[in-house]
Amino acid sequence: MSPVAARSRSIVRRILWMHVVAVGTVAILVPLSLYLLLVAETSSLHRDSMREQADAIAEHLTAGPDGRWRLDLPEALQDLYSEAYGRYIYAIVDRDGVVLFSSHNADQPIFPVVPGTSGPAFLQVQRPFSTISGTRVPRTVGDRTVYVEVAENLSHRDVLIDDIVSNFIPRVAWITVPILLLLLGIETHVVRRVFRPVEEASQRAREISPRRTDIRLSLADIPSEIAPLVVAVNEALDRLDHGFRVQREFTADAAHELRTPITILRTRIDTLGDARLAEPLRRDLETMTRVVTQLLEMAEVENMAAGDEEADLRAVTADVIAFLVPLAIAEGRSIALSGVEVPVPVAGRGEVIARAIRNLIENAIRHTPAGTVVEVVVEADGSVQICDEGPGIDEAERELLFRRFWRRDRKRSGGAGLGLSIVQRIVELYGGSVAVSNRCGGGACFSLRFRPGLSADDASARHPAAVPLSGAGLPS
Numbered sequence: 001m002s003p004v005a006a007r008s009r010s011i012v013r014r015i016l017w018m019h020v021v022a023v024g025t026v027a028i029l030v031p032l033s034l035y036l037l038l039v040a041e042t043s044s045l046h047r048d049s050m051r052e053q054a055d056a057i058a059e060h061l062t063a064g065p066d067g068r069w070r071l072d073l074p075e076a077l078q079d080l081y082s083e084a085y086g087r088y089i090y091a092i093v094d095r096d097g098v099v100l101f102s103s104h105n106a107d108q109p110i111f112p113v114v115p116g117t118s119g120p121a122f123l124q125v126q127r128p129f130s131t132i133s134g135t136r137v138p139r140t141v142g143d144r145t146v147y148v149e150v151a152e153n154l155s156h157r158d159v160l161i162d163d164i165v166s167n168f169i170p171r172v173a174w175i176t177v178p179i180l181l182l183l184l185g186i187e188t189h190v191v192r193r194v195f196r197p198v199e200e201a202s203q204r205a206r207e208i209s210p211r212r213t214d215i216r217l218s219l220a221d222i223p224s225e226i227a228p229l230v231v232a233v234n235e236a237l238d239r240l241d242h243g244f245r246v247q248r249e250f251t252a253d254a255a256h257e258l259r260t261p262i263t264i265l266r267t268r269i270d271t272l273g274d275a276r277l278a279e280p281l282r283r284d285l286e287t288m289t290r291v292v293t294q295l296l297e298m299a300e301v302e303n304m305a306a307g308d309e310e311a312d313l314r315a316v317t318a319d320v321i322a323f324l325v326p327l328a329i330a331e332g333r334s335i336a337l338s339g340v341e342v343p344v345p346v347a348g349r350g351e352v353i354a355r356a357i358r359n360l361i362e363n364a365i366r367h368t369p370a371g372t373v374v375e376v377v378v379e380a381d382g383s384v385q386i387c388d389e390g391p392g393i394d395e396a397e398r399e400l401l402f403r404r405f406w407r408r409d410r411k412r413s414g415g416a417g418l419g420l421s422i423v424q425r426i427v428e429l430y431g432g433s434v435a436v437s438n439r440c441g442g443g444a445c446f447s448l449r450f451r452p453g454l455s456a457d458d459a460s461a462r463h464p465a466a467v468p469l470s471g472a473g474l475p476s
Helices: 003-008 011-059 075-080 159-194 196-206 227-270 275-302 313-330 350-367 419-429 456-462
Strands: 061-063 069-071 088-094 099-102 121-127 130-141 144-153 310-312 334-339 345-347 373-378 383-387 433-438 444-449
Touching (some): 011 061, 011 075, 011 088, 011 130, 011 144, 061 130, 061 144, 069 099, 310 313, 310 350, 313 334, 350 373, 350 383, 350 444
Antiparallel strands (some): 088 099, 310 345, 373 383, 383 444, 433 444
């Protein structure tokens, strides 16, 4: 999967993108809604104010005995409607539209007269450079009715209200930008924190391999939406683990069952009177015995678990060489041990590490020509090298060496191609590594490196200057 496709399918990115859209939408709608509410509230307050002012003027409007209307405003109202203030105006208009009283001494009503209106009306007219908005309220005394008009010049509206209405959206928009960024930062942190257990489970899943089928994903802190997937993965791993275990048990059981007929065959071959017939059968039986032994050894190694044991790599190597010296002499080869003379503590069980070293030395004995030396070098850093003088290993074959049942020459008898697989499994079991290279003078060189043991520092302190063993060293 390409990185672009992986990013497009990221749950975290999808959630964050949806939050960006949601917060952005809210950031636009909330100021707009508040602005509309503010305008509506301002308009309502304006209408209430105009109605109250019209009622206040109507209270001071009376009809005299002579039939004429009189308006006696107190000083406070006169100041409010003065031309010097210029914000509010009023007019008293009769049914015919004739202006009876006016704060601005005009002979025209503030709003156009609409015949037949009997209730309060809220009106607005546009004049040059200003907008006049107000109300017209009827005032009836006896059988006579006049209209009280009160209006506000919106161009002279209070500075506070004007700033709120005019600058509300720009101001709120600037405030919402840092709020949006803050919310995105918080959401990013929260989402990553929620998915942190999923990332840890992914890291744990990367450790699963055919040799580590015992690993299971933890359900601790896993989101409930993903928990069923984790449970399904664990159940699948249980089935895989069971399948691998059945295969290993089958291999071990088959190898065990083959031991008995092999023993019977060996007995019968030994009783044959014809040596020329018995000798090839005996060689074939030895090959079969070796294959069965490797199968048992592979099954045992596969079921091993790494512990806290430590071993002396130099002592283990020396014991293996002492065990294999008779085999080397019988094959016309020799073994040389060199390197440090001091103990080399490494992590692992001695008998298991010995199997890996033994397999490599046996392999070197089979591939080095007669009369040559298999050189074994133990280093103080926890590594051991086994080198022969054979044909070496091609670059293309080095990745195939450690595959089970792989052999360069399948016509050649003597093994099943399991020895190097066993070596690799043992090294990986204890956190080490194995590498192969060719020597400049000819031949192959296998290098095993193990983790230093806990007592490695003490050993270095006791033996600060390690002196190499006398014997054949590795040629450059």
